[in-house]
Amino acid sequence: MGKLTALHVSRATKRGLLGDGGGLYLKVTETGTKSWVFRFRENGRLRHHGLGSAETLSLAEAREKALLCRKMRLEGIDPIEAKKRRQATARLKAARSITFAECAEAYIEAHRAGWKNPKHALQWPSTLSTYVYPVFGPVSVADVDRTLVLQVLEPIWNDKTETATRLRGRIEKILDWARVRGYREGENPALWKGNLSLVLPAPGALKKVKHRPALPHTDMPDFWKKLDRVGGVAALALRFDILTVARPGETRGATWDEIDLDAALWTVPEERMKGGKEHRVPLSPQAVAVLTEAAKLRKDKLIFPGLKKTDTPLSDTSLTKVLRDLGEGDITVHGFRSTFRDWAADCTDVAREVAEACLAHTQENKAEQAYWRSDMIEKWRVLIEDWARFCTGKAPG
CATH class of the missing domain: 1.10.443.10 (Intergrase catalytic core)
Structure with a gap:
């Protein structure tokens, strides 16, 4: 422990790893860039956890970070996975300000060029504005749950079945997009199989609308x-x-x-x-x-x-x-x-x-x-x- 000095750090130019002890290393690249790395083994596999640039962190600060990593290892915690969870939590927290309506508009814009039928680009915002936005358009996309989805679908499920089923699919796609973008977590509340199918009657089982007979x-x-x-x-x-x-x-x-x-x-x-x-x-x-x-x-x-x-x-x-x-x-x-x-x-x-x-x-x-x-x-x-x-x-x- 404590093998390196500030002078060693400043003069190091050869590519490789310089060990300070306790899993802390100074990493030097071919171009002379220096950074701090904490090395440990997880299930027999050697892992490298970046701590930050040597231009930003001093030797003393890097040793403090390495100490925190060793304490995590004593608790059986993987520092790399812990960092990923912290980052995901931070992203999710930031996403709390992103509304469902904003995600819907971003989804439509991202897919507009790929829709062969120009009607899709018109029908998507039209149906969302009519049925969805009044219920949870301004709600954070991370907070949209099954209850809100049902508030949209149940009033029109029996009388406007085709519109309702298309709307459910659109909500599902937008929420999936938001999850992949890191704006929400967990199961998609608009899923049909094993989810809404247990609450709403199957579209095919509903009574078909009888069109009024017309003269040819x-x-x-x-x-x-x-x-x-x-x-x-x-x-x-x-x-x-x-x-x-x-x-x-x-x-x-x-x-x-x-x-x-x-x-x-x-x-x-x-x-x-x-x-x-x-x-x-x-x-x-x-x-x-x-x-x-x-x-x-x-x-x-x-x-x-x-x-x-x-x-x-x-x-x-x-x-x-x-x-x-x-x-x-x-x-x-x-x-x-x-x-x-x-x-x-x-x-x-x-x-x-x-x-x-x-x-x-x-x-x-x-x-x-x-x-x-x-x-x-x-x-x-x-x-x-x-x-x-x-x-x-x-x-x-």
Whole structure:
């Protein structure tokens, strides 16, 4: 012990190890760089534990560090592994300030270039912002646990199963990424097998969503000929609903003050819209003609009032009865929206975003959001007028 002196340390230039005793060595490299090393055996294997640069640590300081290492060896502790644990703890402590949302954004950015489908880069932040961030977006990624994950998934697992299963997979990938980066430890709380599978029902076992039966678009012109011969408020409402591709409830609740005949525009206020946003519907000449007929029967503010009370909208069953009377009881009023969507996809070259905007579907990406601006209304008008001509047999299928 204590074989070296400060003079030995300063004059050492030859490559190799100079022993001070007690496992402490001065390591000199070919370039003359000097550092302190503590050597010990673990399970018969010789190990070298770096203590620091000789330019930073004096001989006395290096001996103090070596003494601490020898004390650890007396307790059966490996100094190298102990250092790794200290570093991991320090990294984890630093990671406490990194939120799940920050990790999610970093994950998306890191993988964006590798996603062949550009939709992924849009759907990931969209679903995370809608469902995850309100629950644990600002929470430290190290603190995200099974309870928080279930708070996100359980409310939508049965009704929006496909969205929920994709969301679970995205959360799992982000948490795995955070673990590899050293931001969290332990089991991934979003794992399915042996974890969430014990709490949530298997997606395949859930009742499938039953889509509302729709009229094939190829049958629409013939169907319209039959519908056009039916009189009454309910038949008028059904024709207006088909021509505007609105939801039945929006049509039945339509009021005259929502209509601008000069601009051929129907503005449905946000409180009557499923998505909670105002929706502007261009009116084709055929739709205006329906309103002209309805105006002859006008009694109050409602365009299509109930048969018994003029201040109450038509019931949904009134429109369904028209279909039954026409021998089309196997389709639904709401299904005509699907008929329009299929027609737009099969018979036109219109952009998908325009058709989705006509249907007032929730905008999934920025491209679709652009079509909701007021200066895009004419794009919708062209499509709506083509649809009206197709329905009424004025245009080829």
